Amino acid sequence: MTAVEKILVYQFPACAEQMGSVRHKLREALAHSGQPEAVVNHVVLAVGEACMNIIQHAYGPSDKGDILLEVEWQFAEAGGNGGNGGNERRELVFRLTDFAKHKTCAEQMRSRPLDEIRPGGLGCHIINEVMDKVVLLERQVGCGNVLELRKRL
Numbered sequence: 001m002t003a004v005e006k007i008l009v010y011q012f013p014a015c016a017e018q019m020g021s022v023r024h025k026l027r028e029a030l031a032h033s034g035q036p037e038a039v040v041n042h043v044v045l046a047v048g049e050a051c052m053n054i055i056q057h058a059y060g061p062s063d064k065g066d067i068l069l070e071v072e073w074q075f076a077e078a079g080g081n082g083g084n085g086g087n088e089r090r091e092l093v094f095r096l097t098d099f100a101k102h103k104t105c106a107e108q109m110r111s112r113p114l115d116e117i118r119p120g121g122l123g124c125h126i127i128n129e130v131m132d133k134v135v136l137l138e139r140q141v142g143c144g145n146v147l148e149l150r151k152r153l
Contacts, residue, residue, distance in 0.1 A: 001077060008071040014055045014064070014098065022069065023048055029071050033092070035153060043151055046130035047094055049123035050147055058100040058145055065144075068097040091132075094149040101143050 008029035012018045023044050030040045047069070054067055074091045127134055133150040 003075045005073040005075070006070065007073060008069065010070075011066050011068045014051075014059050014067045016052065016055060019048055019051060022051055025069075026071070030092075033153070039153070042130045043092065043094075046127045046149065047096075049126050050094075050096055050149060053123050054096060054098045054100075054145075054147070058098045058102075063100055065099040068095075070095040070097075090153045092151045092153060094151075095137075096147045096149075097139065097144065099142070099144040 008025060010022070010025050012022060026044050026047055027040065030043065033040070035043075051067060051069070059065055072093050074093055076089045076091075127149065130151070131149045132152045133148075135148045135150075137146040137148055139146045
């Protein structure tokens with residue numbers, strides 16, 4: 001059985017100037033997670049990179065809109081016999097919904113080769129290193145995209 005606890009719902013304009021407040025909201029939401037500061041820092045970095053990718057690539061320079069950030073805990077009994085013998089698996093789930101005019105396809109979400117030395121282009125690599133699962137979900141209504149990031153703890 002899986003239980004869900006929503007810990008943050010935050011909608012903000014898709015622009016780089018908003019990233020300070022996004023990181024602040026994330027840190028507040030994760031403050032009581034019991035995770036080491038290094039883990040929180042890595043998660044905030046990965047979610048921030050995902051937001052910047054949405055700003056730069058989903059919206060681009062000419063499109064305006066918002067990003068909806070939802071963060072929840074998912075708790076599931078892992079391998080138990082239905083009683084007290086099972087361990088609880090905890091997972092943080094981050095959903096980033098944009099409202100851009102086009103759909104992004106998963107093949108577009110690639111990092112450049114790491115041996116290609118130049119600024120930028122490492123966001124997808126960072127996200128995939130920090131998170132346990134990264135999935136581009138089908139958005140059911142209208143245009144835009146839903147990116148789901150999962151981190152097992």
